[in-house]
Amino acid sequence: MRIGIDRERCQGAGMCVLSAPEVFDQDPGDGRVVLLTAGVPAGQRPAARLAADVCPAGALTLLDDSDAGDMDRAGAAAREHEQAGAPTGDGSAPA
Amino acid sequence: MRHLPNSRETEAAPAAEPVQLPLDRPAGCPFDPPGELARLREQDPLRPMRYPDGHIGWLATGHSAVRALAADPRFSSRYELMHYPFPGAGVSELPPAPVGDLTGIDPPEHTRYRRLLAGRFTVRRMRELTARVEEITTDHLDAMERHGGPVDLVRAYAHPVPALMICELLGVPDADRAAFQALAAAVSGLEVTEEEQFAACTALQDTMRELVAAKRARPTDDLLGDLTTSDLSDAELAGIGGFLLAAGLDTTANMIGLGTFALLSHPAQADALRADPALADTAVEELLRYLSIAHTGVRAALEDVEPEGRLIKAGDSVTVSVQAANRDPAKFADPDTLDLRRKATGHLAFGHGIHQCLGQQLARVELRVALPALFTRFPSLRLAVPPQDVPLRTGMNIHGVHRLPVAWDGQ
Numbered sequence A: 001m002r003i004g005i006d007r008e009r010c011q012g013a014g015m016c017v018l019s020a021p022e023v024f025d026q027d028p029g030d031g032r033v034v035l036l037t038a039g040v041p042a043g044q045r046p047a048a049r050l051a052a053d054v055c056p057a058g059a060l061t062l063l064d065d066s067d068a069g070d071m072d073r074a075g076a077a078a079r080e081h082e083q084a085g086a087p088t089g090d091g092s093a094p095a
Numbered sequence B: 001m002r003h004l005p006n007s008r009e010t011e012a013a014p015a016a017e018p019v020q021l022p023l024d025r026p027a028g029c030p031f032d033p034p035g036e037l038a039r040l041r042e043q044d045p046l047r048p049m050r051y052p053d054g055h056i057g058w059l060a061t062g063h064s065a066v067r068a069l070a071a072d073p074r075f076s077s078r079y080e081l082m083h084y085p086f087p088g089a090g091v092s093e094l095p096p097a098p099v100g101d102l103t104g105i106d107p108p109e110h111t112r113y114r115r116l117l118a119g120r121f122t123v124r125r126m127r128e129l130t131a132r133v134e135e136i137t138t139d140h141l142d143a144m145e146r147h148g149g150p151v152d153l154v155r156a157y158a159h160p161v162p163a164l165m166i167c168e169l170l171g172v173p174d175a176d177r178a179a180f181q182a183l184a185a186a187v188s189g190l191e192v193t194e195e196e197q198f199a200a201c202t203a204l205q206d207t208m209r210e211l212v213a214a215k216r217a218r219p220t221d222d223l224l225g226d227l228t229t230s231d232l233s234d235a236e237l238a239g240i241g242g243f244l245l246a247a248g249l250d251t252t253a254n255m256i257g258l259g260t261f262a263l264l265s266h267p268a269q270a271d272a273l274r275a276d277p278a279l280a281d282t283a284v285e286e287l288l289r290y291l292s293i294a295h296t297g298v299r300a301a302l303e304d305v306e307p308e309g310r311l312i313k314a315g316d317s318v319t320v321s322v323q324a325a326n327r328d329p330a331k332f333a334d335p336d337t338l339d340l341r342r343k344a345t346g347h348l349a350f351g352h353g354i355h356q357c358l359g360q361q362l363a364r365v366e367l368r369v370a371l372p373a374l375f376t377r378f379p380s381l382r383l384a385v386p387p388q389d390v391p392l393r394t395g396m397n398i399h400g401v402h403r404l405p406v407a408w409d410g411q
């Protein structure tokens, strides 16, 4: 799974960092979102999804919301809310 | 979802009669929103509303409607485009936002300010302040203990802790802090006449201008000092300083005051917090949701918008009831119960959209420290007056208590 960020929309509210601190950080200059990891590790996916949902500015997009071919270390609990499906093919193979 | 959804499987809703904004909180429960809001939300989460000046606009009470509206760029936050939703002395037109007030402006002006400021309020930076918040809270709890009860918690704790923090962040020199705090308190205080408020506002602006001049002459390592190197004018800097001071004070101070009152009224919840300080994170989110002290917002439609078969016309005002949204059973199970263990994520207490509270991460750090520290220090903390005698900030934009007399054992 990969996340798209739109720095034009981002308002630096930090909800993403609060929700998924291992995936997002904020630029110390203007507060805008910075991605810490190109692909979201399996265990971080529910948190990353939450971040995309609570972002007040709609600045985060789930680009490839599938787990196909990944090891999901967090196991069933983390998988519970995830959607099965093939990669969407928009250049977002997991890193 | 950035836009209001344009479809819902509803039969075309009958054109509802415009209602007035419900204002009366239920007697005896200072924490609950006006009961009428729940009925309206159940009937129709987005419905016509009659504004005090006669304008027929809209009232959003459902969580999804409020969230969508607040994030929709087709709605403006400019005060001068809004109809005022609260009854008052003939308010029909609001003046534009004063310079530096981020709440009442739209992009691109808003974006410019926000980018200059957001880096100062990141999650990381605010977390680094935790130790300093702990020091300040400890000092004030020590002072309360030395003084002995009863004390007014608002004056002894709820107000000074966030006041000191925002003064330090801005770079208000020690010598000026008391004066600044007194002024800021007067702006929103109890039994303050309109003239006194106006005078306090003007004095605050003057003092802020002097401070900005001093920072220009001798830049210091703080928010205002740093911003003197940006392209902001002196007027903008002073305006932003005043805005941040007011925003950083009133809100967190009222969350501490009203939050303490709520916990004292729900002793099992207070005990849970004492027993498990790790509960602080969810507890703070739940108190933010449950109390929703910034209870009501307004937007103005810039163009015709047709959500769910209704027609919001360009120029219509939409009142967004944050407190109704945060008690929406469609979003939160058993919404009227204070449950510090629940995951209240997704609440709209800090707003939503581009105006979502700039200082929310500071507020979180302050509340996560201040509330557990108070309840742990004074395990027998209790109200020193009957609950109905606690003066509420009825009718003010930020809900809370004016005073909270508390006492404890062993004094």
Ligand code: SF4
Pocket: A009, A010, A011, A012, A013, A014, A015, A016, A017, A026, A031, A032, A033, A054, A055, A056, A057, A058, A059, A060
């Ligand atoms: S939550 Fe959204 S607006 Fe806030 S910092 Fe993250 S990406 Fe930016």
